[in-house]
Amino acid sequence: MTPLHDPAVRVFASDNYSGVHPDVLAAIAAANDGHQIAYGEDAYTARLQEVFAQHFGEGAQAFPVFNGTGANVVGLQSMLPRWGAVVSASTAHINVDEGGAPERVGGIKILSVPSPDGKLTPELVDREAWGWGDEHRAQPLVVSITQSTELGTLYTPAEIRALADHAHARGMRLHLDGARLSNAAAALDLPLREFTTDADVDVLSFGGTKNGAMLGEAVVVLNPSASEGLLFLRKLNMQLSSKMRFVSAQLIALLEGDLHLRNARHANAMARRLRTSIETGLAEGSIRGVGFTQPTQSNGVFATLPGSIADELRTTFRFYDWSGATGLADGEVEVRWMCSFDTTEADVDAFVAELARLTSR
Structure with missing residues (x-):
């Protein structure tokens, strides 16, 4: 098939513009052999659980989804009751770049806080973390951060731990949007778990699409007590892939080695x-x-x-x-x-x- 674009034209608009890494394409092709049980009961999705456990620790549970917005909406829904709200930076993807999906699809109130570098601090969280027990106010029950942030900045493990401790002391949970989590790991030169599991993050979105996948992200539950109903919410939000092996195979290709x-x-x-x-x-x-x-x-x-x-x-x-x-x-x-x-x-x-x-x- 003749390419429908000029391969000489390069862009600096988004890492979503890039193609698929050849190793990921090869993994998709390899997964295309024969039949596998649908909806996640396949050998590739089972292997993916082992791969995520290697990176994030035993007990980590991965729920593959199609895209980052879906991962954030489904993950946050599982962390909140219907009356819950999320504190985020004003520049957060969930606040400005997801078409209102967390609020309109997920039914989640976003309480945004201005931040000059895209990062939250405990002091910034406290601007919106108040009003518990007030029936007239959406209850701030989750803090959501992005790593690396929408402004390209990074949290250190100590900064994430401080936010986790601050949130947990207030009965809140910590969510991490990791659309570019691998970029953060590469920049910090640290294992993924050091600024997620070991920093006491509860639930995260792991991104593959911006880093060489065709499509494919995952909601990763690090603290089972902080998430409920993901098995049902993923289907409810149209993020359950029938041929999940092809999503899982891509994430395995990225994570099983050092790709x-x-x-x-x-x-x-x-x-x-x-x-x-x-x-x-x-x-x-x-x-x-x-x-x-x-x-x-x-x-x-x-x-x-x-x-x-x-x-x-x-x-x-x-x-x-x-x-x-x-x-x-x-x-x-x-x-x-x-x-x-x-x-x-x-x-x-x-x-x-x-x-x-x-x-x-």
């Missing part, structure tokens, strides 16, 4: 190369008018530049403006440049060269 880390390390390295190359250009004067709004700790670069330059640059390299940016100069925009497991050094260098050409005119 998830190799992919994430490469994406992170390309973001560092992009940031460093631009900083070098700024120092040498070949690039002008570009600034940075966040540290580059994983695979995203957040920058400011004149809107006219951004629009011209976008004719060659697709990327997004970052909505909600404040404190910008007249005519300036904040943008997000994302790198993927298949971003190449040549992609980065071509991007920087075009940025230099446009800004130095």
